[in-house]
Amino acid sequence: MPTNGRILDRDRTLRVAGAQIRNVVGDLAGNAEQILAAMSHAEEAGADVVVFPELALTGYPLADLVLREEFVDAAAATLDELARSSGLTACVVGTIARVHPRRSWDVRDRDVAISAAVLFDGQLRGVYHKVMLPNYEVFDEARNFAPGSRPDALWRIGEAIVGIAICEDLWSGDGPPEAQAAAGAEILLVPNASPFHQEKPAGRRALVTEVARRNATPVVYVNCVGGQDEIVFDGGSLVVDADGELLYRSPQFEAECFCLDVPLGPPRPTAGEPTTVHGRPPLQRRQLPAPPPAPEIPADAQVWQCLVLGTRDFLVKNGRSSAVLGLSGGIDAAVTAAVAAEALGPENVLGVAMPALGSPDDELHDAELLAVGLGIEYHVIPLGSITAVVRDGLAELLGGAPDERPSEALAARTRAAILWAISDQLGHLPLATGNKTELSVGSAAVHGDMAGVFAPLKDCPKTLLYRLAALRNQRGPAIPQRIIDRPPTVRTDAWGELPSYAVLDQIVERYLERGETLEDLVAAGFDAPLARRVLQLVDDSEFQRRQTPPGVKITTRAFGQDLRMPITNAWRPYATDHGPPVEVPLNPVRGDPPGAE
């Protein structure tokens, strides 16, 4: 193993356990139970220290829950209990902690920090407070938390000098890890709550390597696992040595504890006074070799597992065990059903086909084949007579039946009302089947295809769904090939001409995820009028996106907390047809008649 000329003292090791737990926001008792189990496990393995994820005790993210005083109090009380249960393995437990009120970027004091509590031998030995608080994309930590003010804090565990940094602390290049290494840290322990997107695992690996090499310290990076509303923590914890070489990698998307001996970085002079966790000399013991790293999962399979875990956890953590969804014979419903069947067990999924008058027979047949292939319950409720009577009711007011597009939207909303009624009566949670492409260009009727309590495919572009269906079928035929082969309907009526999904998905990705402009797209070879039309549709449909259920983030920017535009927004650089102009009555001089006021 290369050492880049540095002398790693292989005899000086710290036995480190990492607990990649599957915690739940707000579930202090349940999370504490998981933490205690991992503490026992680590102690049995003779670990010097066990590292838990960021906010292991409280769950992540907390949003405005952290503003509830009674919650902060309860977390502190639960931490005290954990401290009393700690033994001779030091524990680094992610939690929240009250701190001296600090006002740093606006006029409001914050008095709660994101912290890592160090427990040992029945006591709380000290607390590190996260310094860097991410405040972009899905993160809003600066909203409610106070930043820590001691980036260079050190800890003595036996003969090792240890630094503790939390998640974002690692990413700046000149943050707490650098301060700690400069002050004498020989190893960095890093609790994280790092959510998945397609580029994240490679990014983490590169980061951890870089931090280790820059600071000549091994890095123990511990992530959590599980779905929490819009995000999924994918685990994949990492341990690298002081050269950045991989010592261990946890599996993604499942909980585990690991334990290995980590060679310390080169000893160096210590600045300041480390907090002593304990000063016992190291035990005589046999070297514990690192277990083999978990194999890396191919890209689309990561997405599949992310969707399954995100869907499962949304239901399970909300006390539900069964789901209902509409089956249409289309690819969206097919992949949603397949994800739900794997997440919950097929016996806990009900598919309801609601064919409209004139729906092709083969689509209904495919819906049934899908249900059989997945082994889920299946039911048919013909929609024709229902929408007919609604249309009759509307006819007098509208002066005739609705036009084609309103009719499609009416059918989609009627289907949704039926699914909600089934949910209300039977307790199955309704899943929405819409995908990111429709949400992007506004072709999903509000409260229609996107109706439900959770939308597994909300962040999946249409073209990805075909790859996911093929991937699922590798484990045995489940999704009828005719569903995969049927060309998707591309709207060309009131929407104007749209490109194929293959082109559409690329344009949307470049615009939303990479911030490209029309100029960039044209330079990259996309047809200018077509690209302009797509960008305009994206800009025009924010209001629809705001009323959708949460879904699983898998791309670098997902609609929701991650990417929010104003609904009322006259910025339409790509509009070719502006519609009625926005006219706000101007009344600049007091005493003038109020005009349209």
Add this chain to the structure above:
Amino acid sequence: MPTNGRILDRDRTLRVAGAQIRNVVGDLAGNAEQILAAMSHAEEAGADVVVFPELALTGYPLADLVLREEFVDAAAATLDELARSSGLTACVVGTIARVHPRRSWDVRDRDVAISAAVLFDGQLRGVYHKVMLPNYEVFDEARNFAPGSRPDALWRIGEAIVGIAICEDLWSGDGPPEAQAAAGAEILLVPNASPFHQEKPAGRRALVTEVARRNATPVVYVNCVGGQDEIVFDGGSLVVDADGELLYRSPQFEAECFCLDVPLGPPRPTAGEPTTVHGRPPLQRRQLPAPPPAPEIPADAQVWQCLVLGTRDFLVKNGRSSAVLGLSGGIDAAVTAAVAAEALGPENVLGVAMPALGSPDDELHDAELLAVGLGIEYHVIPLGSITAVVRDGLAELLGGAPDERPSEALAARTRAAILWAISDQLGHLPLATGNKTELSVGSAAVHGDMAGVFAPLKDCPKTLLYRLAALRNQRGPAIPQRIIDRPPTVRTDAWGELPSYAVLDQIVERYLERGETLEDLVAAGFDAPLARRVLQLVDDSEFQRRQTPPGVKITTRAFGQDLRMPITNAWRPYATDHGPPVEVPLNPVRGDPPGAE
């Protein structure tokens, strides 16, 4: 007028205009037009300086729109045009500005600031960048903006030394106004984008007085006007002298320009080098007395005007001019209809009664009387045959008709589907009629009573609606008295016993707005089991609130961006019946069978 012993030099004045404009997010051309009109007006009045609101040119809040490079470029280009149009009245124009990238609380560089550009005689003379970036409640400025780093910047306008601070800058007690006064500022010009809630106008008045007295400087506080998604800017701009005495107050909820001579604070030594806007000696001119301050509006009337303006602007700024809503004979629909009629003109509102089988005749009659009283269009679509055929369709699957509560929800969702169909066909924007009380305790079916593109009463407690109805009727009978007098139905079936609305609204307000705990409520005299039941219902229904349309914020904490809890949240301190326990399979040791995985 008392001077607290300080010598105000009444001969040394600055003629200040304020432009309380009604701008639109993203509407650079339209906003620039309003700014130009006010610039002309101020120049005609011989003003030395005209002050615009915060982000006057771009609108506020921008959310992730500011991440679009092409928007930042376009704002800069539009500002250049405004600069070229500027004359001998200096202009303080709120806008965004690119700045040197700055990283202050996490690892992401921000390179756009919230700024006040100073324009004069065809040129941009300089830019002040907001230092304090609010990041709580409805505000998320730290998400995308870089903070300014020159809190003590000064400006020379003629013989006056001027400080410019922006909104949050004013609120810290030791921020830019204090730095500027200490450096020599004789007057503070303050652009704001300050949204309404019931306690805001009094809070602003107290703040401005305090800042003026603390710094011995007059303060010119200019706010904008208008609805923007969930918030309404209510104007009410203020000018106080160096003793904090009111010189002028703009009206609330309407645009205007004002102009008056403001006596400067006492001259003091100047630290640093003010940026010279111009150094002309003051013109010989007659003193321009302050116009009479706008009268203060009673509390409930402020709310009424806020709802009307918020609803009007949501529609108008989104290019719509007409609305449709369901009329039920209840108070919610009545107040929503009355607000809509005033916001859009009664001729632009369609009320549709959709009585269920067995709905009382007097409620249908009241709906019709309401429509007549308000002068809105009215139509009846009986729901009975529609829900009957849906229930028939469901019967086989459900093994009979749905139970009572699911049936009510089905009726509400069917009504919503009908309103959407009308909207799709006729272009009227559907308004939701639900109120804050139902949203708080989860008694509004998702996509039922809260279905629509905008929900005017989303932040109005039920008890407030009766006061608003009475207030509306003071201007002529419009809402039938029987609607106001009819006791509201309080659910007692599956929901358990709930207190009267009068008590319920107090409990909800104390819990959500004041952060009180059950203990606090009991200490204040509320019945413990009843209060506990309410808090549990509030905790349990976050998922319903997330799929609601935007509405008008009127309280100190409104659901939406202002107050967001995790949906998946096992924290249930007030639960008496927990429902099925949350069981997350724990798989702590790698190699174990994955269990429920």
